[in-house]
Amino acid sequence: MEDTIVLKPVPEAIKSARDHVGMIASALHMDDFIPRLIVSELAANAxxxxxxxxxxIVRAYPLHGRLVVEVWDQSDxxxxxxxxxxxxxxxxxxxILSQLVFRWGTRPVAEGGKIVFAEIAV
Structure with a gap:
């Protein structure tokens, strides 16, 4: 399963991000409500x-018993x-996001912009 999608900055991108992360969460046999909510917020901000x-760019993958959701945008x-x-x-x-996730944060990207990530308990 592809863990990364590239989206144009249009309102429909939020639904695409939500559907993508929901599919990955479901494949991991976890409830997809929180992951969908989290990526909706991050994608809307982007x-x-x-x-x-x-x-x-939206990416989601399992890591150490958590689902990591990352959204990369080109804004500094x-x-x-x-x-x-x-x-x-x-x-x-x-x-709200900060109360629902194990951990979240940001990191600048050398190519420009930043990645905002959230770790969600599986």
Whole structure:
């Protein structure tokens, strides 16, 4: 099973990322709800910060009893957990993500951009 897909930065990329990671989670015999939710947030953030000619790369694979989900985008802007007030409609995704995963983080990529990853217990 292919663990990596390359997507154009369009709204439909979020569904494609979600379906891809859901398929991998199912192949590992794990509930796919959390992996789909996590990659939806990461892919949405990548899409939000992408330029029209960028790509979003989504990768998911098992490692040491966890499912690792990675999203690489070409923006150098690092994600930050926000603490929005009740009147804001967005800004909660990374805060929620941080509560659902074993570990998450970012790393810059030499080619430009960054990888945001999350490790989910299988």
């Amino acid at each position: 899409w939000r910060h992408a330029k029209p000619d960028d790509h979003i 802007e690092m994600p930050v957990i926000q603490h929005p007030d009740v009147t804001q409609e967005d800004g909660r995704g990374l805060m």
